Amino acid sequence: MGRLFLNTFFCFLILHISTQAIQLNGKSFFSTTEEEYDEKLSEFIREVLENFRDQMPEGIPDIGIPPIDPLVIPNIDEDINDRLALLSLRMSNLTITGIQQFRLELLKADLEKGFANFSLSLPKLSAEGYCYMDGKVLKIFPINSDGPFSINVTEVRMNGYGDLNVSTSGETRLHMNDLKLNLTFGQLKIEFKSLLGGGRWTEMLLNILTGFGRNLFYKFHEEAMEKLNDALLKLINKELDKGTLAELLDQIPMSVPKKMKTEFFLHRIKNV
Template sequence: MRFIVVVVVLLAITALALADIEDNEIDLVPEESSTVEVDSPISEIKPRFIISWQVRRLLKRLRKQMPCGFPDQGIPPLAPYRLEELKYDLQTSILETFNEIFHFKIDGLDNFKIKKFTLNLIKRRIQFDFLFKKIKFTGKYTTDTLLNAMNSLGIKLSYEGKGDLDLSLEKMSLKGELKYKLPVLFGSAKITEFYALLTIEKCKSNISELGGNGKLNRLLNDKIESSIVDGINDNQDDISAKMEEMFVPKVNKALKGINFWDIWDKIFNGDSSEEEVDGDDDDDICIPPPDPWA
């Protein structure tokens, strides 16, 4: 009996996959709204598939939960994300810099559009394209920097200082795909491959006290802006590998013990009523923690 159920379920999934657009893909962001603003009511989009509906519903819930984080998974509040202290050191042949940032805050992680989100059940692949409007970094910094660019002339430039960090990444795109394994009977769901391209259109830097607050400070901020844009856009493979190293093991750990039947039950037996998606269930209301630095 179990075998018959498995066969029926697999045939249903195959039919569902083949029923959609080319390449057997289910577009989880329907064509009638190819770009979905997450801060707009997702319920305005009529779902073409239960899977599509539930995934969009999940994305909206995740966004609404970001200000509170995900305590069960050990994830702190993400909108904004705060870190009391951050240390950053860099040593090259001509530069040594030791920096500390206090009250480090990242705003804007929940302000994004879903430009593409498709699921291919045959190839076990998800393709995605997210556009973040603006990611803003703020904090207080101290720096101890030594520049040896003119060491052959016996000239070294040393700078110690502190100031305000104010840096923004605008129109940051994250697109790529992940492949997964989803066992029917034994084992756990698992991400097997992950690749993402991270690009930014513009960087704005208004860091104070970089050699004062005059023309030199503006010149250094301009240099930081161009360096960040070039550093991100010209190092796609390295950044993708780093994201895979940070992201995949944590997700696979969270997926341990979850198989096809768990996900099937979540998709088809969950309450997908419009009232629940758009309404505020008292049990699900996220109350963000107070600003610890206010």
């Protein structure tokens, strides 16, 4: 009886140890594969963005993406009233160039948390167009311009955050529900070729307007970011919608077999 008890005890002990080993190995496998999968999906989205560079001048009419570089904003009408200026501003045919020169600094996708974010840097952005401006600077000095103008900014950074959705009803598919872009920049130079005045007066106005120019840039940057945001969201979803998860995985080389990758991913989704 004692021998039977000992044999049974040792069997359970060995089974327990084996189970723990399998679980530990499983955790290690899933952890490694999870990191690898997110890394490869990040590479997939990175390639989508990089390939878009050559399509920016013409856009992609089939999915409603207009030309992005140059990016044209037909009209902007603003009445500005802040501590620097009180004036009416009318811009037309505003053309922004330089977006095509972006460099992708960071791209990270995380399916478990459901997001993808990225960071771009650009050496500079330039905007040219026609501007009618009438009002006062510092609410004292009259200012008037009716003609061409330009703004150049350097040290430009653009950050994006996308909401990833995984659908498991029927076929497993990926889709980006939303995308938010934010732009920051360093130095700014502004020029109004028809600014009234001359000599030291005009130079002083330009110095004041350079300080005001950051606000002016943000007046049209919001619409530009909206257009770019819409274009990138359509582009990413165009690629994600090309197939099921298994079909997309064929385009994302990984070191584990495809069947194992799919089973691993479905395991993650069911346990989220």
